[in-house]
Amino acid sequence: MTTGAKEQVGRLLALVPMIRREGEMSVEAAATALGMDPEQLVTDLRVLIYCGWPGWMPGDLIEVDLEVLDEDGLIRIHNADYLSTPLRLSAAEASAITVALRTLRESAQGETLQSLDGALAKIEAVAEEGRVEVHVPEQQRGIGETRSTLTRACTDRRQVQLTYYVPARDENTERTVDPLEVVDREGASYLQAWCHLANGRRLFRIDRIVDARVLESSADEHPEVEPLSLTDRLFTPSPDAPLVTLRLKPEARWVAEYYPVESTKERARGRLEVTLRVADERWLNRLLLRLAPHVTVLSPQEYADAYAAAAQDALRLYQ
Amino acid sequence: MTKSERLLNLLILLLVQRNYITKQRIRQTIPSYREASEDAFERMFDRDKDELRALGAPVVAEATDAYFGDEVGYRIRPDDFALPGIDLTADEAAVVGLATRVWQHAGLAGATSDALTKLSAAGLEIDRRRLDIAAPVVTVADEHFDVFWQASLERIRLSFDYQRSGSQEVTRRHLEPWGVVSSSGRWYVVGQDTDRGEPRLFRLSRVRGKVSRNGKAGAYDIPAGINLRDLTRSLSPAPATETALVLVRSDAALSLRRTATEVEAGVPGPDTETGWDRLRVAYSSPANLVDDVLVFGHDACIEAPQEARELAITRLSEVVSR
Numbered sequence: 001m002t003t004g005a006k007e008q009v010g011r012l013l014a015l016v017p018m019i020r021r022e023g024e025m026s027v028e029a030a031a032t033a034l035g036m037d038p039e040q041l042v043t044d045l046r047v048l049i050y051c052g053w054p055g056w057m058p059g060d061l062i063e064v065d066l067e068v069l070d071e072d073g074l075i076r077i078h079n080a081d082y083l084s085t086p087l088r089l090s091a092a093e094a095s096a097i098t099v100a101l102r103t104l105r106e107s108a109q110g111e112t113l114q115s116l117d118g119a120l121a122k123i124e125a126v127a128e129e130g131r132v133e134v135h136v137p138e139q140q141r142g143i144g145e146t147r148s149t150l151t152r153a154c155t156d157r158r159q160v161q162l163t164y165y166v167p168a169r170d171e172n173t174e175r176t177v178d179p180l181e182v183v184d185r186e187g188a189s190y191l192q193a194w195c196h197l198a199n200g201r202r203l204f205r206i207d208r209i210v211d212a213r214v215l216e217s218s219a220d221e222h223p224e225v226e227p228l229s230l231t232d233r234l235f236t237p238s239p240d241a242p243l244v245t246l247r248l249k250p251e252a253r254w255v256a257e258y259y260p261v262e263s264t265k266e267r268a269r270g271r272l273e274v275t276l277r278v279a280d281e282r283w284l285n286r287l288l289l290r291l292a293p294h295v296t297v298l299s300p301q302e303y304a305d306a307y308a309a310a311a312q313d314a315l316r317l318y319q
Numbered sequence: 320m321t322k323s324e325r326l327l328n329l330l331i332l333l334l335v336q337r338n339y340i341t342k343q344r345i346r347q348t349i350p351s352y353r354e355a356s357e358d359a360f361e362r363m364f365d366r367d368k369d370e371l372r373a374l375g376a377p378v379v380a381e382a383t384d385a386y387f388g389d390e391v392g393y394r395i396r397p398d399d400f401a402l403p404g405i406d407l408t409a410d411e412a413a414v415v416g417l418a419t420r421v422w423q424h425a426g427l428a429g430a431t432s433d434a435l436t437k438l439s440a441a442g443l444e445i446d447r448r449r450l451d452i453a454a455p456v457v458t459v460a461d462e463h464f465d466v467f468w469q470a471s472l473e474r475i476r477l478s479f480d481y482q483r484s485g486s487q488e489v490t491r492r493h494l495e496p497w498g499v500v501s502s503s504g505r506w507y508v509v510g511q512d513t514d515r516g517e518p519r520l521f522r523l524s525r526v527r528g529k530v531s532r533n534g535k536a537g538a539y540d541i542p543a544g545i546n547l548r549d550l551t552r553s554l555s556p557a558p559a560t561e562t563a564l565v566l567v568r569s570d571a572a573l574s575l576r577r578t579a580t581e582v583e584a585g586v587p588g589p590d591t592e593t594g595w596d597r598l599r600v601a602y603s604s605p606a607n608l609v610d611d612v613l614v615f616g617h618d619a620c621i622e623a624p625q626e627a628r629e630l631a632i633t634r635l636s637e638v639v640s641r
Contacts, residue, residue, distance in 0.1 A: 005322035006370040010433060012327060013374065014440035021442060034436050035447055050320065051327045053335060054348050082335050085401035086440040090375035091472050093437070095498075096430035099457070100418035107455050112414055119411035123438075126403040131471040131498040132427070133547040134457055135555045147455065165574055170615065172573055184423070184456050188504065210577070286614040293637035311638035313617035317566075317589040318632050 011036060011044050016062075016083040019075050027073045045069065052079065088126070095130030098123060103134060107144030143189060143206045147182060150191050150212060154179045157219045160193070163211040164204055168283040172210055173197070178219035181227055182206070194222045201225050236260065237277035244284060245298040248272045252294040255287070273298065285310055320351045330371055334400060339381050339392025368393070369473070369536060375437075376400060407443050416447040424459040426468065459506065461523040464499065466530045467508040471496040473536040476513075480527040489527050494519070495539045498547045502554040509550060511539070520554075559601035563608050564622040569594040571618035575611065589620055597622065605630050 014034055019025055031038040045064050053060035062083075065076040089097070098120065105116045153160050164173050177193035180201075184190075188205055195202040201222075237260055248255055250270040255261075265273040278284045281303070288295055288307045297304035320328070328349060333340065342364065346352040352360050368378050377399040381392050407415070419435065422428040439445050463479075470477050474495070481492045496510040497518075505522060512519035566588050567575060576582060581599035588595025602608035605627040612619050613631065621628045 005326055006374060008323045009326045009330070009370075010374045011436070012323075013330075014436045018440040018442075033444075034439050035432060035445075036436070047321065047323045047327065050324045051331060054328070054332045056328070082331065082397070086437045087375045087400060088377075088402045089434050089437060090373060090430075092373070092426075092430040092468075093375065093434035096422065096427045097415075097418050097434040100421035100427075100431050101415070103421050103455055103457055104414075104417055108414075111410065115408070115410040115414040119407055119415050122405050122407055122411070123415075126405055130547060132468060133498065133500040133551045135500070135502045135551040144455070165577075167574060167614075170571055170573055170618065184458050185460070185504065189455070208574070285616065289613040289616055290610050292613060292634050293641075296641075308638060308641070310616050311635045314613065314620070315632065315635040315639055317617060317620035318628065318635075319589075 008044055008047060010087075011041070012048060013083065013087045015041065015044065015075075016048070016077055016080050017086045019077045020080065020084050024068075024074050024076045027069070027075060030075055042069065045075065048077070048080075089123075089128075091128055091131050094123075094127030095132040098127060098130055099132060099134050107147065109144070143209075146206055146209055146212050147189055149214060150179055150206070150209075151182050153212075153214045153219075154181055156214075159215040159217045159219050161211075161213040161215055162193075162204065162209055165208040165210055167208070168280050168286065176215070177202070177204075178222060180222065180225060192225075192227075194220065194225065238279055239277070241277040241279040242300070243275055244278045244300065244303055245273060245275045247296045247298055248274060248291075249294040252291045255291070255295075278303075281306070289314065320349075325349060325351045326367055326370060329367055330376055330395065333371075333376075333378060333393055333395040334397060336394045339394050341390045341392050343390065345393065371395075373472075402437055402441055405438065405441060405443065407438075409444070412438075412443045413446045415443070416445045419447060421455065421457055422459075423456050424464070426465060427457075427459070457501070458504075459501075461506050463523045463526045463530055464506060466532070467496055467523065468499050470532060471498045471508070471510070474539055474541070475536050476533045476538050477530055478533055479530040481521055482525045482527055492521070493533075494521070497541045497545055499523070500547055500551040500554070502551055507554070509547065511542075520550075557603040559603045561602050561604075561608075561624075563600050563602050563624060563627060565598045565600055565612055565619055566595050566622050567598055567615065567619045568592075569596055572598075572615045575600060575615065575619065602627075609634060 011034070015030065018030065018033065025033075027038050027041060031041050048062045048064050049066070050056075050061070052062045062080045063078040065074075065078075068074040068076055101116055101120045101123070105113055105120070108116050150160065160177050160179050162175050162177055164175060165171070166173055175195055175197035177191075177195050180192045180194065182189060182191055188207070191204045191206060191209070193202060193204060194200070243262065246255070247267065248271060253270075253272050256264050256272055256274050259276060262275045262277060267273055284303065285306060288297065289310060292311055297307050329345070332345065332348060345364070346360055352364065355363060371378050376395055378393060378395055415438065416435065418431050419428065422431055435445055435447070467477070469475075476493065476495055478491060478493045480489045482489045493513045494508065494510045495513060496508050498510075499506060499508050501507070505524070507520045507522050509518065509520050511517070562580075565572075565575065566586070568588070569584070575598060579598035579600050583597040586595055586597045602611070605624070608621065608627045609631045612621050613634070621631050
């Protein structure tokens, strides 16, 4: 809660109509209802007594009963008929709340979903067109339950048994982890955890978690692991990993934005040459096949050969 | 008179007027304006109006009434001022409080709680402490988000340096922003590109350096019929509505199996090295289906539709024939 004048006026424009409707309210009840700090609210009220109908003669001013406020902690406001309804939602407020509710409904189920839908429809009906919009990616939607299990395990500091899919190996792995935090970045949710299998900090994409079972055992403390900040890159390639140079046709240029690349060079006809570090050749192979034939491996040669061989093997299935 | 008192008194003055009130009348009426120099008054009044508007108070200006000469008159219409009645059921009001946990961005989180304050003031009992569902969060990591969002709200023209996807070249762009949208975790600003005379979308992470705000608020209108929601949806992958049959080796293509609607185990496959299963999977376009199947290399192949099967063959053949 800030102490700026605009914010203070905003709070008063909510408080006055509420008191007018209720007749009188205790400071505590009013503060709770509006999600405000009670002390702040009392400070705000003292502004009101200098405001009112233009001219500001004694009879024009808004009256706050300071006696009952000081002695009984009760708020009574008179002479403010023109402030009998709260202010409509601003464009910023309307977009912020409707987008938040729409995001919530992506992971809600059953009665909560119904209530969210009902609330959203009614709020959208009175709100002006928003100036911000979010589309929740498909992969975020199915994971609501796993996400809440993991969030709870983080809070309760319990170990979790994960069945985790590793795409590069096309394999499900079993591991015990100490969950640290759930982070959302670039449209995907991740669990940051201490992995006892790898004996180190790992990020697990929640949509690749096949199963998560919360164990009885408590999670170990890892004070040395710092929470990820918003600006941290989630993945930093190891400086020892071999460098691979690819030539991307326009259809495959997205790779340069999606993965951390070491360098890029523009080539004729919209092609882009990129160099990236590849820690796992199987990961690269999957990427190349996904991009086929819009990518060429320029170096090293053995990666180019492996790509051609993989394409040949796959093609044989269709003959 | 403190600034809060001045703002609130200005608001009441504009609200209780039946007619437009001229700037000079406003200046004569409110003591802090009266006492300020002409320049200081102009600046103060402009800022105060903007702040009232940001709170949601619709301050409207009307020029040139014959009676007032050239002067601009101001007022707030009581009907536009009031929050229309929202009649939420107890269950609906209870879940609305969850909205405060979605935004990982100070400005948007603040706007959400301001909205909840207004709804509470209107008599809704909002529970701000519900913890029974884990709220997904929306993060805004782009440093330029605030300036684009604010400019969209205030309708202020912007110019900035922009680097196109995968290009080294940076060009100066001029934009009338309409709003900011996020798709798959990436943020974009949408608006009228005044250099090209067309609506354009700019990805915020490709904006370089400082964004300049040019001119005054309310400088342009956002065309009617611009629906950010439809636009955002069109940025995102199409929903998977078609069905394909994919043959996969037993114990392989595990991620594809997870999304399969049906698995037929132990079917004849393209070779006899291993056993094969048939998966029924949903897809949005043949190209997407081929992308998703090719990653499994010689562990998966498309059986149907024929169109996707042929596309897979063409794409693989081109790599092999190089």
